[in-house]
Amino acid sequence: MNAEDLDGRLTIITGKKETGKSHLAKILITSLAEYGAKVIALDINGEYIGLSMRVDGALSDVADKHIVLTPGENFRVSMEDAGLTTILDILRYILNTPATSLREFIRLWGLVKRINGRVTLRGLIDAVGRAQLHESVRDALMNRLLSLEATRFFDDENPIKLDSTINSVKEGGIFVVNLSKISSHGRRIVVEYLLSKLSTLLRDGLIDPLFLLAEEAHLYLRETYWDDLITRMRHIGIFPILVTNQPDTIPETIYRQADNIFLFNFTNESDLNYISKTARIDSDTVKLIAKALPPRHCLMIGKMVNDLPIVVKVREMPLKMLGETRLVFGLRS
Template sequence: MDEVGRIFGDVGLGVFQLSLSRPVERGEYLSVEDELHGPVLCQLDDLKRKSDLNLERARQLSPGDEATVQETLLGTARVIGYRDAQGLVKLPTIPFRSGARVYRAEESLIAEVLGLKRRASSGAYVGLLRNHGLRVELDINQLVQRHVSVLAKTGGGKSYLLGVLIEELLRHKVTCVIIDPHGEYGSLRVPAEKNGAHARFGVESQGFGRQIQEFSPDVTLNPSAKPLAFSLRHIEPRELLIFMGLPNVKAFLAPLKGLIESVAATNPEYTVRDLIHAAERLEGVAGETLHERLEYLEQTKLLAPQGTSLKELVKKGEATLINLRGVAVDVQELVVARIASTLFESLKRKLIPPLFLVVEEAHNFAPQQGTATCSRVLKNIASEGRKFGLGLCVVTQRAARIDKSVLSQCNTQLILQVTNPLDLRAIAQSIEGLTDGMTSMIQSLPVGTALVTGGGYHTPLFCEVRPRATRHGGESVQVVDN
């Protein structure tokens, strides 16, 4: 047993102070022997060096003088608990004694109390417990049933980690639909180039080409995708104006409605071309503009008499990428609104298998302030989706800007480095069990380390994210060559 210090002072039930005889890093696991229940797992939450060098003496030191300083390393530790005979995590009901020895926790105790066990058929292996070789496997049923958020500042590693998660879901044949605004996830088809980290984490490089299908409203820009089209008959005139790039031009609403009614009266299977012919007969500015914008709409091929069918869009055990690269923001919102509501309605009627809907850049699609066309349906999915087998995963670089009712419904959070105080506050407010020590650690997390809360674990833990089995598609663009 590796003794690292002693408890001192007044000892509480959940927190105690210790003087350290050896340096231990913040966040490290410790153990203290409880008289009734044996070893109890604790975690070092904060550290301070106390010294006898006061201001007076420090000021008397001349440049170059060696200071003789008596110092002690003091720590604040938090009690995590022990497993009782029923396998439940319990906190001791009597405080530890002052003077009690504190040890570095053994791996077997950490694994037992944190619940780091192999979940084989239901575990998503996302990485290793920081500073330990223990696998962190999230419970896939919890992920899908209780929603997930991935939060970090820009460049913090969100898309990388999400790629890891999707690889795991595909290995377990979980159906996914991924809203991919930057076209980053097509690289899930391509095996990663192996490096030293792959061996350390026990990861094989592997492509998922057979389980990925990609759709995009713009196949000219995104040639690897199949065209995504919506059924013209099911689009409201107001939505049609957004697709036409005329979102706020109310003056065109009535003429457009008139056009649609006149065309649909003779041909219910009408096309955009039929609307264009009808617009040619319309006089004035409205006629001209509608004609021109309908020509544009026809080119986008976004609307057809028959839209992309649900059967094509969702395939059991596969991931569908909705690649929105190069698509105007308001059209992106409409696409997300249409897809999210179609999936939700279809799941309610059990037409498709349970699935995981991933929304990247979610602060744009479910903003806290203002509205996006798709906000309402995403909020409904966050609050009711799990009853119907629709899991939601929101990814954002601005925790403060995403709708809080969506964020607080996410029971698993994967948090990488966040430095913005407003985002940190939003995170602290929406997550139970996050200590002040952890919140401050989030600010200095290195790229590739995540704080995981939920996912089948009862206490938040730090995880070194495993390397990708597939190539990461969100590499930063080099402005100047090295």
């Protein structure tokens, strides 16, 4: 298949566990990077952090294109870089801040900006502590700001600039956002910032269009972002590759807009029903093929094969593969 078949498209990779979905995803993003594309990979299991190494211990062909960003370590951002709109979305959708408290937060943001010349997380915490607020509003804001501080993702003294990081790699790049070390709500905070910031950078022409690989996105993507990701964000230059072993966690409307589907083995009837009714070919045919697929084989459906479904075997890779299931008896011969 051609790399252009994924460009500007919505691609979905799905199948039950241990059939080869992540393996295929790694082949796709490393190949795209080698062809000059840039890929943001949201990595919740630490599966993509080893792509710079081969299995023999040598550096891989994408080693100079592979950057791992770990929130709270080498990936920290300032409050002003995030901006008021993104912070409000985090407070509203992720931390469930009441509307009354949000209105006070907007006022305090402006107050801190006027007094200090810039907005910092510590400045906001101090302002909440000093301001004349109803006790319930003060508690609501203070608890949530301290939650943001606890993530260690916000650093007003030594932040990175996302556009500089992305543009530091000239000819293709894989930017792995390592979400494996942070809490579930911390993941959602980072992704909220990331999608908002990428949208702004693309609209302003500060970065080139890119691919966004998201495994099990329902674990960190708020529901209202699904249609936004597929419509508005795709229009400005974010092209999603969604990977899941739970097909019903992706809204049916998203499947209907999918340009390409890589379907691995499924034996569960409800999963097969969900997938087959959104495919562009006969649903009974999809079910029969999917049930019979051996590991590391998938059914390719969509524009990449001109709507003529093809079963393919996924090739091996010499790269260091992390993320395989660790077994109790895995070391026994």
